[in-house]
Amino acid sequence: MSSLxxxxxxxxxxxxxxxxxxxxxxVQTSFLVQEMLDDIAAEHELSIIQAxxxxxxxxxxxxxxxxxxxxxxxxxxxTGLVNRAERRGLVRRVSIPVGDERAVHVSLTDxxxxxAELLAAxxxxxxxxxxxxLPETNRSRLSMLLSQLVLRDADQHxxxxxxxxxxPTR
Amino acid sequence: MSSLxxxxxxxxxxxxxxxxxxxxxxVQTSFLVQEMLDDIAAEHELSIIQAxxxxxxxxxxxxxxxxxxxxxxxxxxxTGLVNRAERRGLVRRVSIPVGDERAVHVSLTDxxxxxAELLAAxxxxxxxxxxxxLPETNRSRLSMLLSQLVLRDADQHxxxxxxxxxxPTR
DNA sequence: TATTGTTATACTCTATAACTATA
DNA sequence: TATAGTTATAGAGTATAACAATA
Numbered sequence: 001m002s003s004l005x006x007x008x009x010x011x012x013x014x015x016x017x018x019x020x021x022x023x024x025x026x027v028q029t030s031f032l033v034q035e036m037l038d039d040i041a042a043e044h045e046l047s048i049i050q051a052x053x054x055x056x057x058x059x060x061x062x063x064x065x066x067x068x069x070x071x072x073x074x075x076x077x078x079t080g081l082v083n084r085a086e087r088r089g090l091v092r093r094v095s096i097p098v099g100d101e102r103a104v105h106v107s108l109t110d111x112x113x114x115x116a117e118l119l120a121a122x123x124x125x126x127x128x129x130x131x132x133x134l135p136e137t138n139r140s141r142l143s144m145l146l147s148q149l150v151l152r153d154a155d156q157h158x159x160x161x162x163x164x165x166x167x168p169t170r
Numbered sequence: 171m172s173s174l175x176x177x178x179x180x181x182x183x184x185x186x187x188x189x190x191x192x193x194x195x196x197v198q199t200s201f202l203v204q205e206m207l208d209d210i211a212a213e214h215e216l217s218i219i220q221a222x223x224x225x226x227x228x229x230x231x232x233x234x235x236x237x238x239x240x241x242x243x244x245x246x247x248x249t250g251l252v253n254r255a256e257r258r259g260l261v262r263r264v265s266i267p268v269g270d271e272r273a274v275h276v277s278l279t280d281x282x283x284x285x286a287e288l289l290a291a292x293x294x295x296x297x298x299x300x301x302x303x304l305p306e307t308n309r310s311r312l313s314m315l316l317s318q319l320v321l322r323d324a325d326q327h328x329x330x331x332x333x334x335x336x337x338p339t340r
Numbered sequence: 341t342a343t344t345g346t347t348a349t350a351c352t353c354t355a356t357a358a359c360t361a362t363a
Numbered sequence: 364t365a366t367a368g369t370t371a372t373a374g375a376g377t378a379t380a381a382c383a384a385t386a
Contacts, residue, residue: 018311020320023297024317025314073378074379078313083346101344103385104345123197124193130323142315142316145304149300233367235367249355249370251354272361274367342385347380347381350378352377354374360369361367
């Protein structure tokens with residue numbers, strides 16, 4: 001159990017083993033979903049972290065420090081991440097005339113926004129496809145159960161609340 | 171939707187929004203689990219890929235080429251990965267006297283095995299803990315639904331079958 | 341003096357191309 | 364000639380420490 005292995009707990013294929021147990025089920029599902037996200041990002045020649053960056057910027061123009069916090073990175077890593085995205089024309093650094101002169105805000109370029117929206121749409125479609133295997137009743141049941149899991153964890157760990165989509169792990 | 175963002179679709183905390191929708195529920199769950207795996211690996215000063223390496227080696231001593239395939243890496247990346255793990259005393263390269271003289275098998279050291287087992291146990295505990303929030307009935311229902319998802323996907327994508335635990339994504 | 345962001349430096353992880361040594 | 368694995372090289376991603384500019 002615990003399968004630090006994606007795909008693996010498959011055990012003999014097509015066997016009547018239909019329950020992996022809660023731990024393996026969760027771990028393997030996470031690998032499955034992450035692989036989908038990674039594939040989608042890769043189709044745009046992006047890493048998951050670059051895709052997350054675009055996702056986070058879909059509805060805000062945070063300063064470097066806030067961006068670092070949103071992505072769970074050090075400020076130095078964020079500098080590098082933004083540098084590479086800027087070099088590719090996906091984001092830009094903007095300075096706000098009034099306020100702290102030291103601050104820099106990061107914003108999507110038109111191209112960056114185009115890709116960010118594409119990514120969001122593709123993730124929705126692709127992930128929905130996996131779930132489409134389940135009959136409607138089970139799908140909404142699953143949705144609710146996972147939502148409870150996620151929301152309870154967020155409550156407990158005081159996860160901040162951001163109403164924006166498109167941010168993966170790291 | 172599609173939230174390439176972990177933790178984020180939290181929306182206003184403690185609101186009565188109890189259903190994120192199947193897509194966000196799956197995506198956020200995947201981030202939640204991956205973060206747990208990453209935290210556990212980090213407690214042992216390991217990256218997720220190093221933890222996966224140990225997990226894969228728990229029940230085999232594959233050649234470099236097979237290992238690369240199991241981890242989804244190029245053979246060159248695998249050489250580097252094994253080099254670093256070997257330098258830390260977690261794995262060792264062994265040559266089998268008979269057979270292809272070019273082949274190298276990778277095996278856990280005692281220390282590597284100790285850590286591999288620890289990781290597996292911790293993943294089991296930690297992941298089970300999140301699920302523990304759900305009442306028993308819901309938990310087994312969730313386990314079955316996710317298992318269906320994972321197993322159906324494995325069937326469709328002809329995912330190989332390995333009876334070993336501890337292998338994450340990348 | 342404290343904070344914001346960048347620079348300098350170092351490692352891990354990953355890939356492609358070229359190479360060595362068997363087969 | 365083909366295969367197993369390593370070496371060479373390059374670049375992304377990450378972190379810590381030191382620094383510049385502004386508060």
